[in-house]
Amino acid sequence: MKTKSYSNLIIPLTAVVHLIIINGVLWLFTPEIYLNFWAFVYYNTSWLVIAHHLNFYPTGRREVFMTNIRRLAYLFAIYGFAYFSWFAVAGITVTSLYYYIFVYGLICFCITAYRFVFYMFVSHYRLKGGNYVNVVVIGRDKNLKKIRRIFDHPQFGYRYHGFFDDGPSGSPTYHGPVMGCFKYILENRIDEVYCTAAKLSKDQLQNLINFADNNLIKLKIIPDNKDIFTRSMSIEQYDNIPVLKLRTVPLETEFSMVVKRAFDVVFSSFVIITLLSWLIPLLYILIKLESPGPLFFKQKRHGLNRHAFWCIKFRSMANNADSDSKMATKNDMRITKIGRIIRKTSIDELPQFLNVFMGDMSVVGPRPHMEKHTADYEISVDKYLVRHFVKPGITGLAQVQGYRGEISTPSDILNRIRLDILYVEKWSLWLDLKIIFKTVVNAVMGEEKAY
Template identity: 40%
Template sequence: MDKDHPGIKFFYLILDLFLLNLAVFIVFQFSPLHDYMDVPRRSLYFLHANISEMIAYLLYGRRNFFFTDKYRDRLRIVSIRFVILIATLFILGEIFLPEGYYRIFLLEYVAFFYFFKVITLYFVYKFHKFRHKKGFSHNRVAILGSNNANQALGEILNNNPILGFKFVGYISDKENYNKEIMLGELNELPELAEKHKINMIFVTNPKYFTIKNTKGLLALCNKTGLRVRYVLMNGYWGGCLHRKLESASFFEMFNPQQIPLDDLTLRIEKRFFDFLFSSAVILFIFSWLFPVLAILIKLNSKGPIFFVQQRTGINNKTFNCIKFRTMTVNSDADTKQATKNDSRITSIGNFLRKYNIDELPQFFNVLLGNMSVVGPRPHMLKHTEQYSALIEYYKVRHFVKPGITGWAQVNGYRGLTDELWKMQKRVEYDMAYLEKWNFLWDIKIIFMTLIGKNAYKNAG
């Protein structure tokens, strides 16, 4: 488990540089000490500040990946780097800044920077604590087996909800087990996952670390749509149960189902793009197109402008997927898929579906974070239940966020799935996307969605 994850470190470095430059700008513009208000070489001071902060960050860039430190511990880390920054500023100032540079100026803006950093850190900490407390970012975890090590691991998860895991219970890999402390047997995993909303399994028993047993366990978990983590103990178990743990350093995890988007840095990259792209679409397209379409939909048939349907998202969690309403209001909307020449589809709805315009409101889903611009298409809950029983790795596509468009869609596999092979092809393309994802592939899919003929094939 990488405590100094590059994605987190990069994010905080960018945040620090933004706050630092803001502090320098404010002091230049509004300082009550006017002697350096008109410094002719301001860009040199900005450059000096940024280089100093990057050096300080390299010298002391400790960051906890799981946000498990208490606020006072994080404040200590920031304060140590603040002292290093001051020392770096004056050392580099003697070397690179003009003779007689304004030392008070350095102290002024670094004080502002420290103030900004402490306040920002407090709100970031509270935000993450709130999300974990409400379960917005929790993985619901079951532990395979109930030996002493597993019970210690269960205690850690119970005592530290801020780790991002909600401990559900133990699953037995034996035929005879204690039903009082066990959820059930491993061969009951699909039913247990559904009943207890489990989306991750922790495994500590070395017998599952062999190739043969790993294949068997992964086959079962992939069919069920569960993520697997092998938990490696590092010798810190002794004496850890008598107190609440504030660090993930008591165990390390290995991911045997590794896909590119398991990398936090890549997820941040994808999420940043999603946020910018969805914001641009909402601001520059949806803002003026919505009133026009809203009037047309209301004039064309009675009912709401939007159609909201529960669909399966990442980690098998359900979310409300938003679309423009393209059908007359009917009781079969959540169970019956649209067919060619479907009498339920309105005239304006037929046009919207043909050119994918009915999907535009899903950019709000992207903005909120329960969808991505590109990913496997989300299906209605009935289809998730139906096809997960027929297609072996159907639920693996839920390892990532669903998308407005996807690799299967731009290759023509969209719309009606009246034959099983059509859904099998969708899953095949979705699996390829998961296993080989890269950012440029997302750009290619967006481009193919806009101009490719296959993106509009089988629309209905």
């Protein structure tokens, strides 16, 4: 009988434990709210729906306590919003906000503690020899060596039996040529076989696939085209035909778009109310006193799907004919005295929160370029337009890594686009929060390229 990588009951049992924690805490500490049928339905359904949308429960053998900690943080944040929303929906008067915050904090603490204990138990159980899978490797290359290093961690529950390859080897874990693996796999109850397509002939690979299918073996193949298969990918089904999607964009999903847009609206509204409401009249006076012209500088830039929009900034230069084609440089004579101050502190960018509120931009994303530069770079810079799969941002991953302001060398734009594409493929709300934090720190500390 084969060992199982994970019991089929792990996910439903974990979900049940989470619901027991939620219901137990609410029943003990807020019975006046919990002892209501619709409150019971709301709190339980909300947790399951949010967890499902975040893909929180599917687990893998290589997961540890910290693996999905970001996803857990998202779950707590969104469920916290749902938790407090019930008060408004049900017309409940909040007599002590701190008490209800404590109750929700207790729910989060108990679920986190259960998660910690669960992973500690699983790790200990595997170290003692339980919940393991037997694995062998077919072939030799650097990718398979990396995978074999994962098998050296007993807490993951892998038992590495060795490898097969048509080239001779003096390694004690070498078991012979590829075609000799079939007998060994059956005799030693091997559960999973790892191989690389580049090291096998077409016939060898087909024989291995047929053997695995006929003997309940899990076959895992590393593709042989590193230029294509090292990027973020997914597989879609078209009438049972698998189609490889070479670039996965997290912000293409409806849930991710709603989360990011909601964050943008809340964050931009906060900045508009608390900062721009008094900063606009103050800077209007200061800018007008030094230089004739409008308060705002508006420029056509390209955003989502290369859509053009008017990007708004506080005017930091005297009126000039080069503003739509020439970027600001160090000691640029066009910049006014007040302009140098607001550019150094990035205050000139704050009106773009109006762009965010209107939906043309996001708080975080690739910085929008002026139309002339977009036209130039889409020809000269490979994969430049990939950055336009998402909305442009006031700040971005490239900017907090030091690639902001003037582009003085070819490597500046290449590294900027590389980081923009990385952001497009790896977006998460947690990544946005980290970028915002680094942006604030950089603005306070001062940046060399802020001129």
